[in-house]
Amino acid sequence: MIRRSHTAVVERNVRWAEAFATEPYEAAWASEAVVFVRTLEPGTLRAKAAARVQISPDGVRWVDEGTTVPLRAEPGVTFGRVRHFGGWLRLVGDLGPGEVLTVIVYLVLKE
Amino acid sequence: MRSRRPQRSPRAAGAPVVAPDPRLSRFSPLSRILFFDDFDNGYNGWSGHIGNYEGSLDTMLPAFADLRPPMLSTIPMWDTGSVGALDGTYALKLATRPAAGSLAVAIKRLTWRYAGPIQIEYIFTFKPEASALELLETQVRTFGFAFDLQVGDRAAPPLERVMPHLRYLNALEGRRRETWQFKRVVEPLHDIGGSGKTRSHVHLAPTGWEDVPDGRQQLCYNEIATKHNWYYVKIGFDLGSMAFTAFRCNDREFDPAGIAPMRFPAMPNLSCMLNPFVWVEADAGTRAFLYLDSVVLSADVDA
Numbered sequence: 214m215i216r217r218s219h220t221a222v223v224e225r226n227v228r229w230a231e232a233f234a235t236e237p238y239e240a241a242w243a244s245e246a247v248v249f250v251r252t253l254e255p256g257t258l259r260a261k262a263a264a265r266v267q268i269s270p271d272g273v274r275w276v277d278e279g280t281t282v283p284l285r286a287e288p289g290v291t292f293g294r295v296r297h298f299g300g301w302l303r304l305v306g307d308l309g310p311g312e313v314l315t316v317i318v319y320l321v322l323k324e
Numbered sequence: 325m326r327s328r329r330p331q332r333s334p335r336a337a338g339a340p341v342v343a344p345d346p347r348l349s350r351f352s353p354l355s356r357i358l359f360f361d362d363f364d365n366g367y368n369g370w371s372g373h374i375g376n377y378e379g380s381l382d383t384m385l386p387a388f389a390d391l392r393p394p395m396l397s398t399i400p401m402w403d404t405g406s407v408g409a410l411d412g413t414y415a416l417k418l419a420t421r422p423a424a425g426s427l428a429v430a431i432k433r434l435t436w437r438y439a440g441p442i443q444i445e446y447i448f449t450f451k452p453e454a455s456a457l458e459l460l461e462t463q464v465r466t467f468g469f470a471f472d473l474q475v476g477d478r479a480a481p482p483l484e485r486v487m488p489h490l491r492y493l494n495a496l497e498g499r500r501r502e503t504w505q506f507k508r509v510v511e512p513l514h515d516i517g518g519s520g521k522t523r524s525h526v527h528l529a530p531t532g533w534e535d536v537p538d539g540r541q542q543l544c545y546n547e548i549a550t551k552h553n554w555y556y557v558k559i560g561f562d563l564g565s566m567a568f569t570a571f572r573c574n575d576r577e578f579d580p581a582g583i584a585p586m587r588f589p590a591m592p593n594l595s596c597m598l599n600p601f602v603w604v605e606a607d608a609g610t611r612a613f614l615y616l617d618s619v620v621l622s623a624d625v626d627a
Contacts, residue, residue, distance in 0.1 A: 217366050221393055225374075226381040236421060237611075239397045242414060253381075271402035273455050300400055 216324040217242070223304075224318040226253060233264075234305040235318055237272040241300035243322035248282050248304055249292045256314040258286035264306035268298050275303065284314060347411060351445045352558065353622035358434075358442075361619045363396060364412035370394050370616075373429035373601065376524040378517025385514060387526045391603075392428035394418055399615060401454060401550035410447055410554045410617040418614040420606040422453070424465070427528060428614070431472075431601035438625040439476070439563040443570065444469070444600055445620045446557050450494070453611035454549040461545055462495035465607030467614045468528075469559055472599040473566070474590050483590035485597075486566045487527055490536070490559060490583070492543075492573075495607050504539035504573070506583040507532050513588070523591060528603060537582035541573060554617060561585075563598075 223235045240246060248266060266280040282293035282304065295302065302320060348360060361368035375388020397417035399407035409415040418428035436442070452463035468491030475483050493501040509532030516522040544553040560570030560580065566587065568580035600621060604614035 219367060219396075221395065222372060223393070226389065236392065236419065239395045239400075239417060241398055241400075242396055271400060271454075273402060273453065300398065 218321070218323040219243075221320040221322065222317060223320055224316060227316060227318075229306070229314045229316060230308055230312065232305075232307050235303045237269065238302050238320055239272070239300055240298075240302055240320065240322045243324060244296065245323050246295045246298065246302060247292050247321045248280075248295065248302070249290055249319040249321065250282050250284060250304070251290045251317045251319070252285050252288050253315045253317060254288060256286045257312050258284060258314055259309055259312060262306075262308070262312070264304045266293060266295055266298075267303050267305055269301040269303070270299070272301050275305070286314070347618070348620070350447070350556075351620045353445065353620050354441060354443050354624040356623050356625055358621040358623055359619070361432075362412065363414050363416040363616060363618065364409065367394065367396065367416065369432045370416055370430040371432070373431045376516045376522045378519060378522050383517050385516075385524050385526055387529065388524065390421070390426075392418065392420055392426070394428070394430040397615060399552060403454075403550050407552050415615040415617050418602065418604045419453075420604060420612045422455075422606065422609050422611045424606055424608050425530075426606045426612075427603055428612075429528075429601060429603040430616075431599055433597075433599045435596040436473075436563055436598040436623075437596075438623065439479070441560060441562050441569055441624040442598075443558060443560040443622050444471075445559075445622075446602070447554050447617040447619075448557065448602075448615060449552045449554050449617075450604060450612070450614045451552055452549060452606075453613065455610055456549075458549065459547070460549045460610060462498050462500060463606065463608050463610040464494045464612040465496060465605040466491045466493050467604040467612075468492065468602065469557060470601050470603075471561060472597060472601065473561075473563065474594040474597040475566075477595040484566065484587050485590050485594060486585050486587050488559070488561055488568060488585035489527065490571065491533065492541075493533070498608065502540060502542055504536040504541060504571075504578065505533040506536055506585075507534065508584040508586055510586045510588045521592065527586065528605075536571070536578050539578060541576050543574070552615070
């Protein structure tokens with residue numbers, strides 16, 4: 214049996230500024246995930262800006278998982294790998310004053 | 325030569341087609357099952373929905389820009405853990421953003437072979453996110469079941485696209501409504517981009533909905549936000565006459581003569597389209613959830 218997988222688009226053409234969080238996504242069936250962040254158009258960003266992967270027992274209360282995903286101001290793709298995350302995933306971060314980023318965010322999930 | 329006209333199943337009324345399989349015997353399919361989706365086995369082709377665009381995502385109608393996608397859920401609750409599906413572990417889940425009017429949509433896209441009767445059955449439940457220790461019974465505005473259909477390119481004119489829509493208006497602006505509604509009003513069609521190839525209309529807009537005759541129905545919402553009961557809905561539609569033939573939810577059978585679909589001129593590139601889709605809509609600042617345990621699409625055809 215080949216392993217099941219699924220690509221979920223959890224944000225699409227969204228403009229991040231200040232604090233951001235993707236919507237909670239359930240993926241308890243998956244044992245691994247790659248979080249891709251694609252910058253769609255040139256943005257404004259400090260060096261070494263990053264988003265944090267969070268996990269949750271109930272989809273309401275969240276805690277940092279430890280994985281970070283670099284963010285880039287120019288169009289392109291960055292990613293972070295996650296394993297053993299339980300049932301829920303989301304991506305959060307804080308952009309500084311004047312910082313803005315337009316992105317599409319994928320969760321690529323696999324059994 | 326075999327007739328191409330649809331034929332009724334010869335089985336006796338009420339005789340189960342699939343009695344030996346307990347997962348299927350809870351359904352009442354027509355003679356030919358086109359798909360049986362149990363979400364323990366994956367998404368089964370139920371994907372997120374998106375508005376049409378051309379050249380840039382910014383050309384999308386705003387109402388279609390952020391329809392939230394499906395996921396596979398064990399229906400985990402903070403107080404009692406996973407609810408699970410009716411059988412097995414996973415249900416297909418739709419979740420809105422925590423904002424009034426936010427929509428989540430799942431759609432499956434196929435095409436039809438015979439312009440005859442089809443029927444779709446869902447085992448489903450709905451609930452808001454249990455983010456407060458309250459009943460939250462007015463946080464879900466609507467959930468609904470629909471088809472997006474088009475006739476074949478050789479059909480007798482006028483060629484039509486037809487969209488049967490049924491929704492359960494659970495609450496509106498904080499007040500319980502608990503009423504089934506349908507929509508035959510066609511929202512304005514907008515050209516997308518500049519090529520003339522793509523149009524779009526907000527068929528899920530809050531305007532134009534009419535009550536199903538005698539359509540008020542209380543469901544088993546239960547007594548706290550973390551308790552879920554499964555429901556059954558059945559919708560029959562005839563691809564020949566493009567009219568409803570059946571609508572049932574649990575113990576209530578509604579008169580299909582009292583409900584009608586949206587009908588408007590056919591569009592390019594959609595010949596024989598058969599797209600079932602489902603949605604859920606939030607009424608307030610709490611996420612609204614719709615769960616599907618399983619779905620059966622069936623047809624009465626001489627294939």
